[in-house]
Amino acid sequence: MLTLNHYLLVGAVLFAIGTIGVLTRRNAIVIFMCIELMLNAVNLTFVALSKYLGNIDGQIFVFFVMTVAACEAAVGLALMIAFYNNRESIDVEDMKLMKW
Numbered sequence: 822m823l824t825l826n827h828y829l830l831v832g833a834v835l836f837a838i839g840t841i842g843v844l845t846r847r848n849a850i851v852i853f854m855c856i857e858l859m860l861n862a863v864n865l866t867f868v869a870l871s872k873y874l875g876n877i878d879g880q881i882f883v884f885f886v887m888t889v890a891a892c893e894a895a896v897g898l899a900l901m902i903a904f905y906n907n908r909e910s911i912d913v914e915d916m917k918l919m920k921w
Contacts, residue, residue: 828869835862849904849911853897860890 835858842855864883871879901911 832862832866
């Protein structure tokens with residue numbers, strides 16, 4: 822039977838994989854995917870703790886986090902498409918050229 826510790830362990834592993842991906846990758850799409858993985862790991866932890874504590878507060882918070890993550894993904898992908906149309910690359914190093 823799965824306990825709270827199992828869910829917290831899976832959440833921690835997913836968060837660690839996302840963190841490693843953000844720190845090591847250069848492709849902006851992969852970085853956004855790793856950020857989404859980190860957000861989903863936190864959501865898993867919220868839902869597991871909400872179920873364990875017997876209240877619905879964590880699940881409501883997950884709903885708002887998912888809404889913000891969807892908006893972040895839409896805006897981020899739109900920016901990457903616009904950057905790709907200008908530079909024909911989505912490498913993070915090339916984005917440094919956009920600094921003032």
